[in-house]
Amino acid sequence: MASNPKTLDDLFLDTLKDIYYAEKQILKALPKMAKTATSPELKQAFEKHRDETETQVDRLADVFEMIGKAPRGKTCDAILGIIEEAKSIMEEFEGSPVLDAGLLASAQAVEHYEISRYGTLKAWAQQLGLDNAVKLLDQTLAEEVNTDVTLSKLGESKVNKQAQAKAA
């Protein structure tokens, strides 16, 4: 096996490009999800997260700058697959009383992808001594975790109950 000189800096940059691309895809998907949702609370949660995502993209641009690179995305098959599934749910359950429950689940799959990537990037930034990047990545990570918790609560307190009540 040939020696490969790639370092943790390369891996960090590679994953930064991956999540930068993913966030931009999410930014495109969220308005469609907000429009499709029927529950006002779910619509609002998607709209709020869309605004947060804009800030998160800006933070990523700052992290690129901190390591002396121009912000650039790299095709992220994972987020494309996750969004593709969200689209299938929207089509398959359009007009059904359980559409919101399906949309909420899709959004949580998106959040968990982001939680895993920001968790990884934060750990690598710590290892690389990029303290200012750690701060920014941690802010976004906290927002993603918070969004996931909000969605879980909204599911359990309202959306899943409504899904079953309306379908009864």
Next chain:
Amino acid sequence: MASNPKTLDDLFLDTLKDIYYAEKQILKALPKMAKTATSPELKQAFEKHRDETETQVDRLADVFEMIGKAPRGKTCDAILGIIEEAKSIMEEFEGSPVLDAGLLASAQAVEHYEISRYGTLKAWAQQLGLDNAVKLLDQTLAEEVNTDVTLSKLGESKVNKQAQAKAA
């Protein structure tokens, strides 16, 4: 918009098929990841999770039985995308001292997808009053969370440090 008679039972079954397919893909991917990993601890973590995944597939089959359905998968674009990214990392960082760090990150993306799906299925099973299914789904959810925590600790205590030390 035409009324769509699909119910929470349909959404539950749809997502059960999604994760059943995903688990089978993960079962195929883990031995390759274990073989590629250079750290004995990471190899061991992947092998342990492979064994757990077999039990998790069996539990899913039990949940299918509880709702009177035959276990069947449905193509899950999300896991295909996540595994595709893991393969790219394995190729791009083959022979590099940071390969293990990349593999560990890929495995955490897989875990987080599973955490989101089992969390959703558990919430829906609760709503549907499928108490025995809730128990099984919760067991698997706890294992996935535990695997993710184990991987985070292994990353911070060893793999990320080694990645940087070897590359220096």
